[in-house]
Amino acid sequence: MKTELTPSNYYDPPTNQKTKSDKEFEKELEKARKKGEEWARENGRILRENIKMIAREEAKKEIKKLGIPSRYISPIIKSKLFRKQKGKCAVCKQELEKNFHIDHIFPYSKKFEYKNGTNNINEERNLRLLCKECNWVKGNNLTEDNLK
Numbered sequence: 659m660k661t662e663l664t665p666s667n668y669y670d671p672p673t674n675q676k677t678k679s680d681k682e683f684e685k686e687l688e689k690a691r692k693k694g695e696e697w698a699r700e701n702g703r704i705l706r707e708n709i710k711m712i713a714r715e716e717a718k719k720e721i722k723k724l725g726i727p728s729r730y731i732s733p734i735i736k737s738k739l740f741r742k743q744k745g746k747c748a749v750c751k752q753e754l755e756k757n758f759h760i761d762h763i764f765p766y767s768k769k770f771e772y773k774n775g776t777n778n779i780n781e782e783r784n785l786r787l788l789c790k791e792c793n794w795v796k797g798n799n800l801t802e803d804n805l806k
């Protein structure tokens with residue numbers, strides 16, 4: 659890197675600087691290079707952050723436009739389900755621990771085909787709480803029959 663920084667091969671210096679000694683000139687060049695690098699680092703970071711932010715905003719807009727429901731389930735619905743299921747897993751009936759899973763009965767991945775009730779895949783009637791094990795089984799595309 660350092661070898662590329664000689665005045666002759668880096669860039670053509672302004673005429674008033676040509677009178678300076680090579681050492682002085684190289685010092686200034688080094689300073690300028692460092693400044694440039696700092697600028698690039700800082701602006702590169704800002705640019706990258708902006709790109710990420712823009713991408714996120716664009717994705718949000720797109721989701722809104724398409725009317726794709728998010729996976730977000732409100733805590734109110736969660737506690738309603740918990741009461742409805744008496745704190746037990748909807749499949750195996752074991753007591754749910756703190757880290758239960760919310761399961762879409764009609765799968766979230768087919769959200770556009772969901773045509774029940776309010777057309778909202780996240781409506782209460784399409785949700786149930788599962789324990790870790792049952793959720794794992796469902797997630798791995800096994801049916802309850804496979805378990806018996």
Ligand SMILES: [Zn+2]
Binds near residue numbers: 751752789790793
């Ligand atoms: Zn279970």
